[in-house]
Amino acid sequence: MTPDITTAQPLPLERVVIRFAGDSGDGMQLTGDRFTDVSAAFGNDLATLPNYPAEIRAPAGTIAGVSSFQVHIADFDILTPGDTPNLLVAMNPAALKANIADVPPGAAIIANQDAFEERNLAKAGYATNPLEDGSLDAFRLYPVPMTTITLEACKELGVKPRDAERSKNFFALGLISWMYNRPTDQTVTWIEEKFKGKDLVQAANIAAFKAGFNFGETAELFDHTYEILPAKLKSGRYRNITGNLALSYGMIAASQQSGLPIVCASYPITPASDILHELSRHKNFGVRTVQAEDEIAAISMAIGASFAGNLGLTTTSGPGVDLKSEALGLAVSLELPLVLVDVQRGGPSTGLPTKTEQADLMLAMYGRHGECPLPIIAADSPSDCFDAAFEAVRIAVKYRTPVILLTDGFLANGAEPWRFPDVADLPEIPVEFASEPNHDGAFWPYLRDPETLARPWAVPGTPGLMHRIGGIEKQDGSGNINYDPSNHELMCKLRLEKVMRVQQDIPPVEVDGDVDADLLVVGWGSTRGFIKAAMRNVRASGRKVAHVHIKNMFPFPSDLGDVLRRYPKILVPEMNLGQLSRLLRAEYLVDAQSLTKVQGVPFRSAEIEAKIMEMTN
Amino acid sequence: MAAVDETVPLTRKDYSSDQEVRWCPGCGDYSVLAAVQSLMPDLGVRPENIVFVSGIGCSSRFPYYMNTYGVHSIHGRAPAVATGIAVARPDLDVWVITGDGDGLSIGGNHLIHALRRNVNLTILMFNNQIYGLTKGQYSPTSEQGKITKSTPFGSIDYPFNPLSLAIGAEATFVARTHDMDRKHMQETFRRAHAHKGAAFVEIYQNCNVFNDGAFEEILQKDKRDSMLVSLKQGEPIIFGDDLEMGVALNEYGEAHVVRIADVGAESILVHDEHRTDPAIAFSLSRLAERPTTPTPVGVFRDIERPVYEQEVTAQLARAQERSGPGDLRKLIESGNTWEVA
């Protein structure tokens, strides 16, 4: 069905930021996801920011139980899920209260009027009804009786009112779909598929969705709809993707391109579990997954799998990395390929399990006893998780080393259009298993490749190459137990030197912006889009700034020091209390200034913009 | 690849590495090593297809002395590392060497989960009731009141019964042997190795430096007949210098020691290691509270249950049958896609 708009012509918009907010049980993530998918298929550029509480079902109607999903859609290439919403959909008073501070004056609020009754108002801490007391005068306020109309629409279907009420999120979706001229048939098909076998739920959701759409058209509450044309993105084929999904695909791609079967052993942990879920679905790719008894077992199993000639993988978040650190040390000592994915979340301890943060950089760098270096890679956008995963495997295999891949909660759950690669263009990841004795008819497991310093990978089942390795210090070459002081020092240096040789594969630092800039902004990980958006505005105002975004957190690109020293001022925005800035200061003796934020949500580009303005004044 | 002539019979030497064995002189570990090395040629698995995995502790040095593949991992984690190897390569023959501290204290969690998953591992747990490598602290199997460096006033911890723990953890094969009897060890190891799934063997092992004589009350040559209760499939459980003693079940179904003359031969429990219900095996594992009274040795339990890594492999095969081999292009392009010109 094509939208048949009888009201005024749609108003063209370049971009809009919509935030759906409701109770955790209201289905806001589903609603947001659906709107995102339709917009993606429509050809808009987009970015999303899901935000949900750690509790599965916090008490209904309370601020603690509010879940939200923000989506930014545009007809040009956007970089962030948007600083502030242009439209807030509030399903109840708590959702309004929890989000109103982010809504700028003049923005629109669509509220489910039915939910603004005494009990809910009290639960949210409102003395009077904000929809009626004039406190929202600064906004364009649209109270809509969503529950009533949804119940009405479902009446004929024989759905119990309690069940019908649950479909009100689809009413909201229908209304917003009308408002922004989204095609409806895709959503109807999607509802049919998703709720196959649950006929009543399916019918109720479709009825609610259509009722929402029709309400927009007939209620004359809104004088027009909006139109956001497809974005003129780089040509190619696209799909919408979240970071966790892209990462899972990246791992499978790396497995296919290396011929190494994946063994992914993980312990459930937010926000990383979806990678384990996704990988367990693809057994026909030869992917073996184990839900281990704990985090330590998970990495130990991955180590075992790598020893046996598979690709050992373990996925977790900060608390899991803490637990895995001893085994990571073993992997460094055994010099086996392995990838540990850390989907960072707010810490310390349990911290903010569902919120994003970038505070595990120092943990990844130094969180092990002894001299224990390993390569660290950071993904910088949801779709980049694919490339980062692929690269992590490539480095792990080539240099026979565990690699830590850092993403975060925002990347994991956030979505964006992905110009996916043609499979035929994916590079091979060469794997060489040892097949012959390498030292006077004997096999020396620590006789290194002169170029990469990688040791031979001899897998069980290979005759004549039987060897025993462990966490005790080994003699250079033979790999026999060795406690000699100078040998230990040599091995420490060799392990570091091997990891440093990853630099030979890292392309020169890419500087975006003005060569003669006064200020260089250095970022890493998921702040990329926010920094780029801030840069656009700053440069539009005529100031000269430049941006470098680091993906290889260890070792750094070999020319990074030279690049940093070219600029009089350096600013490092990061979602921690200054970790990369400290590393840069320590490594390069440069005056890297910090802009920090640890609020469980990404930077707003305006915050970065303001800091750049201040520093370039 | 180095050519292998599979027709040449292998000997103990083929399974022994050239590394100098470094346990204390007189340590019980030597006899376990000798038993395993000399049993290996009989098992019919070539050295390159065998992996020994260990944790940390005196016994965990074991893999270095085997001319097979081996991983000397970290404290307590051997069952997890071994699970990873088995899942990746179900074709390999994987052994776990652990001790009472490694397997029951720091690594207790991994041990019980490897057992309940029924990963195809042969697990040898050297129980010497002491921490040897760290020089003599009490272990989770030490008796209460034990005076050690960390318990100068006596240990107040109640000890684990390793076999009870294994049976409680749903182990499908549970056995006990001791370092004084090579033949019994080899027979037990052979059975454990033949078992499909996780096989748990407790070995009473003497640490002559820090806990000498821990098992002497049952293992001294002249005491064995009266103190070791040998379990034999399908046979009445009898023992004693004149085979005058036996094991019977009381009215609650608990195993206890009886004089055959008192109860009659027909009351003696006939050993059945294949019983699915673990109650009797469990009760037998508790016949002696400590190894100071008549103690059963041999196979307590040997039942069949699907093997973990085979099930993993079967799921892979079923997925391929259903959806065909993985197609990366299809996967990446699944869902809604669109073209930008």
Ligand code: SF4
């Ligand atoms: S300390 Fe005890 S267990 Fe360890 S090697 Fe010496 S005698 Fe054997």
